[in-house]
Amino acid sequence: MTTVREVFFDVCRDAGLTTWFGNPGSTELRMLRDWPDGFEYVLALQEASAVGIAAGHAIATGGPALVSLHSAGGVGHALGAIFNAHRDRVPLVVVAGQQTRAMLPTRPFLGADEPATFPRPYVKWSRQPERAADVPAALAEALRVAMTPPRGPVFLSVPEDDWDRPAGPVPRRFVHTAFTTSPGALHEVAEALNTARAPAVVAGPGIDEDGAWDQAVALAETVRAAVWAAPMPSRAAFPEDHPLFQGYLPPVRSSVASLLAPHDVVLVIGAPVFTYHVHSEGPIVADGTRLFHLDCDPAAAAWAAAGTSILTTVRAGLTALLDLVEPSSRPAPPARSRPPAAPLTDPLTASAVLALLHPMESVLVEEAPSHKDTVHEQVPITRPLGYVTTGSGALGWGLPVAVGRALTGERVICVVGDGSSLYSIQALWTAAQRRAPLTVIVLNNRGYEAVASLGRRIGITSLPGVALPELDLTSLAHGFGVPAARVTSAAALPAALKRALDGPYLLDVHVTTSGGSLY
Incomplete structure (x- = not known):
């Protein structure tokens, strides 16, 4: 007898989905047992990090990535990252475990109520198949939907006893997705x-x-x-x-x-x-x-x-x-002038720190909202696939996406704010375990400065809950197995940055607050 699990893995193999990302639980045990040769499981310590790491990998490869989550709780933890993947059009196949079908009428422990509804509207397609035998075909359909423009995440819920049920083969199909207008x-x-x-x-x-x-x-x-x-x-x-x-x-x-x-x-x-x-x-x-x-x-x-x-x-x-436009003889628009970098003096500014990254020879992943304009001024991106950030604004995306990009072998520099870094700091563990070529530069202004700046824009000069004093980010990094150093002076920065480029490595750089308003 051929099982659902065997056919499911055949579909994954045919689609090139041999690297999985996830954070497992009890409802995934039958799926994960007797792990097949040729497949790799990349463990993250929290579900949002698993989704972000999978997304970084998908962006780098141009193909889909499969991420395994644990029932309703795991999907709930991951929803902020799934929202980002939806807005940023990243093709992810999210597979979540569900309790045994026979137990579902009794609302069992770890059972997901209406699992296909839960992640909507931030997935393109969502299903828990009516029959166990339909799970592999549902995966094949999910893959096609995820990769059809506009690309995006899809969701498949699988009751944990489905994996041992019989299933027939799924025919291989191809969909050519490029199209144009009249x-x-x-x-x-x-x-x-x-x-x-x-x-x-x-x-x-x-x-x-x-x-x-x-x-x-x-x-x-x-x-x-x-x-x-x-x-x-x-x-x-x-x-x-x-x-x-x-x-x-x-x-x-x-x-x-x-x-x-x-x-x-x-x-x-x-x-x-x-x-x-x-x-x-x-x-x-x-x-x-x-x-x-x-x-x-x-x-x-x-x-x-x-x-x-x-x-x-x-x-x-x-x-x-x-083929339709004609070469123009009109004058070209004037070239813009790029603001000069601030001098490398004390106290350190984000501008001075970022200027040291130019020219950018690595992939840049950025999640530093209060310094976004400065990033664009000081670190011009000059090649495809050279820059990733969050287009949706949900924080906690940058660090795990940077890990996923680095797992494909390309050197990645992740510029992240101190506040942003803490949403998915546990992604550092995966980087350490995989020896990812990743350098994390934390622009540490000791607060949620983007929130404070936007407050000042609308006349709110004093806000509770925006100060982040006394964070020890280097100790956190060391705890996850990543070497780290703190930089508080201009004199120490160049040598520290040189060391950090042999990552994985985290550099906690203390900078002044921007003092200005966003936009």
Whole structure:
């Protein structure tokens, strides 16, 4: 007899899902017994870290990753990270254990009520199959949904006695997911770009997701468009040392409209129109600006509040558009001037610390909200897959994502705030066990400075619950098996940073508070 478990592993093997991430419990025991050759289980110490590490691995490989969670409690712990994966369009297959089917009517210990409903709406697909025999086919369907644009997490709940039930083989199937729109729609965009006085491109993370950096650069150069990064992107999408690159749009409606006002045609690629964090009134774009939007997400196209949205996967759409646009002789927009780094003096500033990372030869993973603008000013990203952050704002994503990226073998530098670091600090243990090439730089301003700064923006000058004095992050790192050092002076920083680049290593760098307002 062929069991559900055997067929399930066959489906995983065919899909290349041979590295699993998770934090196991009793409802996963039958799934994990007699672990097969050729499969690897990457243990994390908490479920949100498991999801984040799996996400970092998926981003690096461009394929799906499987993460194993433990019933309702494990899924609950992981939901913040699943939310991030959903907003950042990361293809994860989340498999959660469930109690034995015969026990479910009695609401047993560790049983999940309505398991398929629990993670919604932050998964694309969610199911607990009606029959044990349907579990492997459900996995195959989940994989196809996760990898269909817009990509994202899916959820499969499996009662723990299903694994030993009989099941038939699942036929292998392939789905080609690239698509583009009608030629007429792209002709409209091309005509607008060809006749524009001063076009602009807003480059979103979908460009990086779909491997379309070359196409985005070619389009901007052909039509001589100014290029802005979309507000709050999860990835970089255009070389930030390119003379056409103008910087990052802030997540404020009035500011976006003002910065884009000089442009008569704006093309948003692979990003929503637009992501905001601070409320302000006014139009989406200035009067007289024609707005076009290329992306694969029908939901984003539906709620976009202005312009013309065109559904297409990014690389296919840009490739077709490049055949329609004409080389322009209009003057290129002026190159932006990058702010100089602050001097490396005491007291240390985030600007001075980050300037030492330029040029960035490693992957940069960032979760330092109060220093995000400084990161973009001092550490330009110049290559695909070179930058990851959280596009949703739910903290605790950066550190485990950095671990997952590093597990693929590429050197990763994770720049994280002291507050952010604590949401998933246990991910350091996995980095230590796997000897991941990871350097964690904590910009420690002894508080939730992003919260305090946003408070000051709206006139709130005093807040409870934003101070974080006397955190001993180096002791925490040592406890998880990661070497660490604290830096409080400019003189000590260069040598400490050199040591930290032989990671895994955590560097706790004490910096001044920004003192300014975000955005």
